[in-house]
Amino acid sequence: MNLKSLGEFGLIERLKAGCVIIPDKVVMGIGDDAAVLKGENGYLTLASTDMLVEDVHFTLSTATAWEIGYKTMAVNVSDIAAMGGIPEQALISLALRPEQQVEFVDELYEGLRECGRRFGVNIIGGDTVSSPRAMVINLAILGRVEEEACLYRNGARPGDILLVTGDLGGAAAALDALFTPRPVPPEALAYARKRHFQPTPRVTEIRAALPVKGLTAADDISDGLVAEVYTVAQASGVGFILEADAIPIAAATRELAALYQKDPLEYALYGGEDFELLLTCRPDKVAAVQKAIADACGTPVTPIGQVVPAEEGITIVINGERRPLPPGGYNHFQ
Amino acid sequence: MNLKSLGEFGLIERLKAGCVIIPDKVVMGIGDDAAVLKGENGYLTLASTDMLVEDVHFTLSTATAWEIGYKTMAVNVSDIAAMGGIPEQALISLALRPEQQVEFVDELYEGLRECGRRFGVNIIGGDTVSSPRAMVINLAILGRVEEEACLYRNGARPGDILLVTGDLGGAAAALDALFTPRPVPPEALAYARKRHFQPTPRVTEIRAALPVKGLTAADDISDGLVAEVYTVAQASGVGFILEADAIPIAAATRELAALYQKDPLEYALYGGEDFELLLTCRPDKVAAVQKAIADACGTPVTPIGQVVPAEEGITIVINGERRPLPPGGYNHFQ
Known part of the structure; x- marks a missing residue:
């Protein structure tokens, strides 16, 4: 069977088993907008990641570098919002073609930083690698939410x-x-x-x-x-x-x-x-x-x-x- | 100027400015094996990410899916070790071709999990997306280290x-x-x-x-x-x-x-x-x-x-x- 037949959600279900081996701190693993970990001072830690691939999530013919950067940060911040949380820290991985102009990356990063500034997110680390064929951006985000306030997908009840x-x-x-x-x-x-x-x-x-x-x-x-x-x-x-x-x-x-x-x-x-x-x-x-x-x-x-x-x-x-x-x-x- | 002229390390220096806007919790941002955040109970939180691109970091002609998975986890765990830390949680993003066989992804994940089991790392979340041209894996890892034990790159002194x-x-x-x-x-x-x-x-x-x-x-x-x-x-x-x-x-x-x-x-x-x-x-x-x-x-x-x-x-x-x-x-x- 190939991935086309199985689909994204079938694949996620298939890969989930055996992923959490030390459950002590894990309140919610794979299966919501963000993972939820036990935190400190009444807060839970939220962690999520989103990958954007050229010509799948964006194309350079319609999006500016700034827009790609802004959107990458925004979609990750949105995952934290969907848990009721406050976004805080981001790690960014960039796979870029060696011929790419530096100004393009400057603008992309300025889009990332601008959205980060608006929502209080620091960029604390990352990885930059070469990719001969397609540009890829991955962002991993950390946030926090009060223990009693965290919103999951599983809380809806008839009558709501x-x-x-x-x-x-x-x-x-x-x-x-x-x-x-x-x-x-x-x-x-x-x-x-x-x-x-x-x-x-x-x-x-x-x-x-x-x-x-x-x-x-x-x-x-x-x-x-x-x-x-x-x-x-x-x-x-x-x-x-x-x-x-x-x-x-x-x-x-x-x-x-x-x-x-x-x-x-x-x-x-x-x-x-x-x-x-x-x-x-x-x-x-x-x-x-x-x-x-x-x-x-x-x-x-x-x-x-x-x-x-x-x-x-x-x-x-x-x-x-x-x-x-x-x-x-x-x-x-x- | 293109990236080939600037190089990876020149690019990182260029992108660093303005990345941390709320410094309260950030002990170390971009510039070491992992970012360091203030944590709880005498521990610091460590966070790092590494991206592996097909035909740059691995090729399917020489590596098995299991080996690609194992290595992806190992290189991230290594970043936590380089800070003196204990690795704990991982988020995995996978960009895969739709024609890819499901068994390939099963094996890749089994490599990730096997290395995770050996070093006590949970896989708590991720993203799976399609990528028509090249396979890409990104892992973001969280760990912790005692405040007084954290090892940076900047502590070497003459005579050591x-x-x-x-x-x-x-x-x-x-x-x-x-x-x-x-x-x-x-x-x-x-x-x-x-x-x-x-x-x-x-x-x-x-x-x-x-x-x-x-x-x-x-x-x-x-x-x-x-x-x-x-x-x-x-x-x-x-x-x-x-x-x-x-x-x-x-x-x-x-x-x-x-x-x-x-x-x-x-x-x-x-x-x-x-x-x-x-x-x-x-x-x-x-x-x-x-x-x-x-x-x-x-x-x-x-x-x-x-x-x-x-x-x-x-x-x-x-x-x-x-x-x-x-x-x-x-x-x-x-």
Whole structure:
């Protein structure tokens, strides 16, 4: 069997066994946005890593070096945010072609540092190696979260409300605008491009919401809303019912969808890379979570559905009709 | 300017500025074998990362998947050993071709886990992504070391004795045997191959030596003895005088050198990838360090020179004659 047949998630399941040999400090190993280790002074340590490969995650024809750097830091910070945590330290590995201009690496690092500055992350080490064929960046990030506040994917319970921060589908719309250039309204293009290359990891938002003590699970939307809903459903042993009309989609995203004759809901459901947070919340705490986040930074938080028992499966209400919501989203190797 | 002109170490110097924005917890950022963070209960946290790229660090024509996995873990564990530390947790990123067979990844992971088991390292997370052109593995490792025991590259002082663990040049000899196959005595080939693909990070050795309290600096020999001597010299602001006759070289390495008409001393000085430790030690503690390590695991520790004032530069005594020892060793991009 090759990896294409097995898929990314099948591979992860297969490799997990036997990985933790000294479990004393390991609260959560492989299987959430970040690993969780016992820490100090009431805090847990969070650790996560993400690798970005040229022509898979980015191409030099559409992204600037600065944007590649910024995004690499942002997607890692987002993993820490998805645990409720504060990002702190980063290690960066870069595989670069020997012919690469030094200025390119300067800009890439400036993107990394700029996102690091915005979210309080130090770059404390790394590795730089040559790679004759493709550029690769890996970032490993450390953070911390209060023991009682750590949010896992497995805490959603029937009756909880499904929330998302910000809006969805913009990063996917940007892909169409970047790879099939057409005359596009400049504001719509600028919005989508920023959504794609400078996602805002929702650290301020999640940190503002934690004191409300109503959140039960969190996941960041990297592979697409539906993919993450399935992930949380599986981890928590629950089902979901989503309301299509409630899913927040920006006007610019709708504008691009119309131009490319796409359904904006498809962008939002399956597009991925928005790096918003999917949250589940006790129903009596939704208003307080929304207010806490709005007060802290103005980011909207939208209820888009509900957690239901696992037997009800994963469905979506479109035009008043409840339909099965098929799985989908980005899966490496497939 | 391109990276080939600047070189790996020039690039690292250039990227360092502005990387640490919240210095509170950072004892040592970029510039040693591992980053050092303030920790808990009298321990410091160590963090390091190493990336291995297909056809740069390994080729599938000479290495098995298991060997690639084992070596990836070993070189990272070695970075923790070079700080005096105990390795604990690893995050692994894998970029793989979709056509890759699943069994290959199983074996690679079994190599990672096997080395992890030997040195007490959990695999707590990672990332798996597709890479159409070249396979890449990145490992980020966490460890800990007692605050007062942490060994940096900058602690060497004139009068200290230069020590190395084990023997040198075997990994370099293996490269000749692997890439220029000739009829080679099987024991010599097996020895060199093991040195190349299953280096033994010197964790037991350094942990046994620490209670003697005589070591002043440490570095692991990844880029070659001379390259690491230069690194420690620069970090500590000292010079070195090496004794060529004292440098430990295994009989198998000498045998391969003869067969490939190479100077075994060249292998030992410039070959790299032996992952032995270069240590500097107060002269009155050398015997106790040797005894502590021999008692713990039998590994020989050999005095091969002395730390001198920076003005004396870096020299080597060969056949009774003191000569300048030119810099050299592996440098990515060049």
